[in-house]
Amino acid sequence: MSGKTRRPAQEAGLKRANFGDGPGLPTLLLLPQLLILLFFFFIPSLRALTQSVLLSDPFGTTVQFVWFDNFKTLFASSEYRQSIAVTFWFTVAQNVLTLGSALVLAFATDRIVRARSVYRTIILLPYAIAPAIAGILWAFLFNPAVGPLAQMLHRLGIAWDPNLNPTDALILVTLAASWKHICYDYIFLVVGLLAVPVSLMEAAAVDGAGPIRRFVSIALPMLGPTIFFLTVMNFIYGFFETFAIIDAVTKGGPAGATNILVYKVFVDGFVNLDLGSSAAQSVLLMSFALICTLLQFRYFDRKVNYGV
Amino acid sequence: MVERSPVLSMVCHAILIAGALTVCIPLYFAFVAGSLTVAEVQKVPLPWVPGGQFFDNLQLAWSKGNFSRTFTNSIVVALGITAGKIAVSLLSAFAITYFRFRYRMLAFWLIFVSLMLPIEVRIVPTFEAVANAAVPLQWLADALHVADLWGWISGHDVAISLEWNMVNTYPGLILPLIASATATFLFRQFFLTVPDELCEAARLDGASPLHFFWSILLPLSVPNMVALAIILFLFGWNQYLWPLLFTTDKDMATAVIALKGLIPRSDSEPAWNVAMSGALLTMLPPALVVLLLQRWFIKGLIDSSK
Numbered sequence: 001m002s003g004k005t006r007r008p009a010q011e012a013g014l015k016r017a018n019f020g021d022g023p024g025l026p027t028l029l030l031l032p033q034l035l036i037l038l039f040f041f042f043i044p045s046l047r048a049l050t051q052s053v054l055l056s057d058p059f060g061t062t063v064q065f066v067w068f069d070n071f072k073t074l075f076a077s078s079e080y081r082q083s084i085a086v087t088f089w090f091t092v093a094q095n096v097l098t099l100g101s102a103l104v105l106a107f108a109t110d111r112i113v114r115a116r117s118v119y120r121t122i123i124l125l126p127y128a129i130a131p132a133i134a135g136i137l138w139a140f141l142f143n144p145a146v147g148p149l150a151q152m153l154h155r156l157g158i159a160w161d162p163n164l165n166p167t168d169a170l171i172l173v174t175l176a177a178s179w180k181h182i183c184y185d186y187i188f189l190v191v192g193l194l195a196v197p198v199s200l201m202e203a204a205a206v207d208g209a210g211p212i213r214r215f216v217s218i219a220l221p222m223l224g225p226t227i228f229f230l231t232v233m234n235f236i237y238g239f240f241e242t243f244a245i246i247d248a249v250t251k252g253g254p255a256g257a258t259n260i261l262v263y264k265v266f267v268d269g270f271v272n273l274d275l276g277s278s279a280a281q282s283v284l285l286m287s288f289a290l291i292c293t294l295l296q297f298r299y300f301d302r303k304v305n306y307g308v
Numbered sequence: 309m310v311e312r313s314p315v316l317s318m319v320c321h322a323i324l325i326a327g328a329l330t331v332c333i334p335l336y337f338a339f340v341a342g343s344l345t346v347a348e349v350q351k352v353p354l355p356w357v358p359g360g361q362f363f364d365n366l367q368l369a370w371s372k373g374n375f376s377r378t379f380t381n382s383i384v385v386a387l388g389i390t391a392g393k394i395a396v397s398l399l400s401a402f403a404i405t406y407f408r409f410r411y412r413m414l415a416f417w418l419i420f421v422s423l424m425l426p427i428e429v430r431i432v433p434t435f436e437a438v439a440n441a442a443v444p445l446q447w448l449a450d451a452l453h454v455a456d457l458w459g460w461i462s463g464h465d466v467a468i469s470l471e472w473n474m475v476n477t478y479p480g481l482i483l484p485l486i487a488s489a490t491a492t493f494l495f496r497q498f499f500l501t502v503p504d505e506l507c508e509a510a511r512l513d514g515a516s517p518l519h520f521f522w523s524i525l526l527p528l529s530v531p532n533m534v535a536l537a538i539i540l541f542l543f544g545w546n547q548y549l550w551p552l553l554f555t556t557d558k559d560m561a562t563a564v565i566a567l568k569g570l571i572p573r574s575d576s577e578p579a580w581n582v583a584m585s586g587a588l589l590t591m592l593p594p595a596l597v598v599l600l601l602q603r604w605f606i607k608g609l610i611d612s613s614k
Contacts (some may be wrong), residue, residue, distance in 0.1 A: 014405065101315035119324040119325075
């Protein structure tokens with residue numbers, strides 16, 4: 001790896017004009033980053049891996065090596081399987097809602113000239129709002145006793161109550177999560193649409209393709225990589241960042257209806273003190289995050305060559 | 309735009325107005341609820357026009373949420389994460405792009421791997437790491453039998469037990485959230501686009517690496533730093549899970565966590581007016597950042613996701 005035999009320019013990601021071979025200064029420069037990663041990333045991740053194959057009582061007095069028992073127990077428990085199903089439906093619904101609305105809004109933004117930046121500013125606003133706060137806002141709107149939207153549903157004869165009805169609770173957190181995240185997909189799609197060549201659109205228009213037809217058959221395929229990237233990011237968001245919404249709004253209830261995987265890790269680890277199971281769940285989530293990240297790199301590998 | 313089509317333009321405006329309304333309606337109702345009294349906020353149907361209690365509720369929320377303390381905490385944490393992450397990332401990106409040394413690729417991959425796991429999946433072990441950050445040093449001491457060695461040298465029996473508890477401290481809140489390398493890769497990408505001639509010229513002039521870093525590379529990086537700083541500030545201010553684990557001491561809570569305490573539970577008085585005032589207060593600083601620094605914010609968003 002030290003490039004005595006190779007020309008320095010061939011070494012990946014190194015500037016052709018560089019400061020040569022001395023290891024002292026770069027070590028010093030890297031030290032803060034590597035120390036923080038060691039203490040708060042590598043050691044905890046390794047600990048999660050080792051804990052997942054150990055069984056310890058809540059007080060940590062006895063620890064036993066149990067191979068993959070924690071994982072077996074996990075998959076045998078109906079609670080965990082329910083959590084998987086809930087997470088799946090929650091993230092898929094959130095993804096469809098977010099991406100669908102963002103696509104429509106981005107298309108509309110691309111078509112208009114006047115007031116474009118005003119709309120964009122307003123639609124981007126939820127990015128500034130913490131997921132927990134987004135959850136609290138929607139919990140208020142849909143609160144069965146005081147919420148204006150819940151009152152409207154009641155007047156329509158719908159017995160809306162997310163505190164008792166599992167489906168209502170899931171709908172509530174899905175709406176809150178999507179509301180918070182549409183802005184993210186939206187801005188990427190707006191930027192992506194700017195990159196579609198006008199000449200292509202004009203040629204299609206001359207051939208008689210209308211605006212919607214052009215969007216579907218030209219812009220959408222060109223946005224393909226962006227949409228793929230956003231889908232992956234939406235899954236990461238749904239899996240991990242919606243923790244705050246769940247905790248602030250439903251606490252996983254009622255009857256586990258909103259007990260998504262990342263919330264269950266927290267409850268099992270910090271409330272039930274079942275460290276082995278919590279760690280096993282962490283490891284499974286880590287694998288998921290890993291897959292997502294690799295998929296994500298497939299997307300921007302096309303734009304950014306990491307070999308360089 | 310390729311052709312004029314007034315009807316479609318109208319439809320598009322209608323779609324965008326609907327989108328903007330969807331964003332604004334929850335905020336408007338938060339404002340309305342935040343301006344009512346407890347009795348009014350429980351009325352069915354909820355009034356559509358604001359009442360006269362807005363500033364009283366703000367004051368009440370401010371004191372009930374311990375906001376004079378928790379806002380300070382939020383600012384410290386958000387700025388700490390922003391400054392810390394940018395600082396360590398700039399240094400390490402500089403190291404891996406501008407120096408040739410033996411373990412350069414190893415360092416690159418160590419940093420790269422950390423992009424893959426969000427903190428949410430390793431909260432329990434990370435909490436343990438923060439509860440006693442000295443544990444790894446303890447292992448090292450145990451593994452090397454430092455205690456035995458010292459006992460043998462000094463003739464006393466000693467037990468080494470190291471402890472460094474960061475729970476309820478600012479470093480404990482900040483450092484684990486710095487441990488991800490997104491910013492490093494952003495700066496690395498940027499440094500790779502900086503013309504080689506600048507560095508060559510600096511070397512011809514006899515500038516030291518640090519001098520080059522400080523007076524040439526850093527000024528060039530300012531636009532990227534600003535864009536990233538906005539995203540990191542929002543990230544830090546809006547953190548939830550990690551500060552939640554630290555609320556053992558109420559004075560160390562952040563504003564978002566304190567706000568959670570204002571939400572009425574089913575068995576308490578439904579003081580949604582105070583809760584909504586608190587929500588408006590807590591979202592104000594990040595919302596202002598997004599509104600005022602729109603252009604930079606979008607750049608940061610797009611950059612930091614790549």
